[in-house]
Amino acid sequence: MNCLLDANIKRLWKNKCFWLCMGVMFIYIFQYMWKCCHYVLEDMLMEKLEFEYYYFQFALAIGLFSAVFAMIFLSREYSDGTVRNKIIAGHKKRNIYLSHLATIYLASLLMLLVGIVTALIGLPTFGIWKMGVGKCLLWLLITAMFTLAFCAIYVLINILIPNLRISAVFSVLLFFILFLAAIKIFDNLHAPAVVFQEVSFDMEEVNFRDPMPNPRYVEGMKREILDFIMDLLPTGQAYRVAYLDVVHPVRMILCSLGLTVFITVFGIFQFERKDLK
Numbered sequence: 577m578n579c580l581l582d583a584n585i586k587r588l589w590k591n592k593c594f595w596l597c598m599g600v601m602f603i604y605i606f607q608y609m610w611k612c613c614h615y616v617l618e619d620m621l622m623e624k625l626e627f628e629y630y631y632f633q634f635a636l637a638i639g640l641f642s643a644v645f646a647m648i649f650l651s652r653e654y655s656d657g658t659v660r661n662k663i664i665a666g667h668k669k670r671n672i673y674l675s676h677l678a679t680i681y682l683a684s685l686l687m688l689l690v691g692i693v694t695a696l697i698g699l700p701t702f703g704i705w706k707m708g709v710g711k712c713l714l715w716l717l718i719t720a721m722f723t724l725a726f727c728a729i730y731v732l733i734n735i736l737i738p739n740l741r742i743s744a745v746f747s748v749l750l751f752f753i754l755f756l757a758a759i760k761i762f763d764n765l766h767a768p769a770v771v772f773q774e775v776s777f778d779m780e781e782v783n784f785r786d787p788m789p790n791p792r793y794v795e796g797m798k799r800e801i802l803d804f805i806m807d808l809l810p811t812g813q814a815y816r817v818a819y820l821d822v823v824h825p826v827r828m829i830l831c832s833l834g835l836t837v838f839i840t841v842f843g844i845f846q847f848e849r850k851d852l853k
Contacts, residue, residue: 580667580675585682593648594683597641601634601687605694608633613701627702628712628820634691635719635817639726639755639810642684643747646730649683650676651740673735673844681727688723692716707820714825715817721832722813728836729810732843751811758811761802762821767793807831 588594612630653676662672705712730747737743794802806812807824808831816822 577671577675580662580671581678584675584679588649588679588683591645591649593645597645597683597687598690601637601641601690602694604637605634605691606697609695609698613698616701626706627698628705628707630698630702631695631705631712632715632719632818632820634688634695635814637691638684638688638719638723639751639814640748641687642680642723642726643730643751645683645687646680646727647734647740647744647747649680650731650734651743669848670844673731673840673847676735677727677731677840680731681724684723684727685720688719715822718813718822718825718828718832719817721829722810725810725832725835725839728839728843732839732846735843735847754809754811755815758806758809758815761806761812762815762819764794765799765802765806766821808835810835 609630729750733747733750734743737746803823804827806816807828810832813828813832816828822828
């Protein structure tokens with residue numbers, strides 16, 4: 577296992593896609609925070625001047641960067657015959673699978689670290705987080721855990737689908753499907769209980785709004801189910817962290833761990849049965 581990890585890490589430092597993802601993450605977060613700082617300085621009457629309203633934007637990006645890197649890195653394992661050579665050398669498939677997961681996770685954490693550090697350029701403008709350092713660290717832990725779940729998903733896809741084009745399309749498409757699902761669930765959970773209907777009497781120039789129940793408002797058991805799905809999906813967790821909607825931090829961490837273990841066990845089982853000849 578140590579030999580496999582050592583070989584993968586050596587390949588990681590030489591991988592152009594890894595350094596490209598690191599660079600793009602830096603540019604994306606830097607430009608985003610730079611624009612936010614200028615926007616706030618130009619409009620000092622803004623209500624939300626807290627740093628945390630802008631800081632956690634990297635949580636939304638890490639899933640996509642992880643998908644891109646995983647499909648490039650793991651596809652080379654098949655195209656170069658590296659996986660087959662490792663098996664011929666006597667390495668167990670289980671160890672090969674876990675070493676891939678560890679390598680993808682390490683690369684993703686380094687990309688995440690770039691986003692975390694780069695976003696700190698907003699400190700001079702916004703000041704320290706109003707949420708407190710302890711809560712901020714907890715949310716960073718949640719981000720690291722759902723990043724692990726992302727990695728488990730992408731390793732499963734790219735190990736079982738060695739074709740680069742198919743795995744690339746499937747990985748990126750899956751990310752956007754889950755991301756759109758998270759947005760839809762988030763909007764449903766935050767729909768107001770009542771809406772206001774405009775009523776006007778032009779002749780008397782009387783205008784008022786009459787409250788009425790919102791048909792989009794979700795309540796009861798359905799709300800609990802949607803709330804749990806939001807915490808279960810890595811994209812749902814990313815959306816909640818980015819938009820300061822973390823309600824059940826422990827449940828989110830446990831969901832990430834459970835999803836990672838389930839996907840990894842399933843992936844190892846399928847990889848053991850896969851004929852690489």
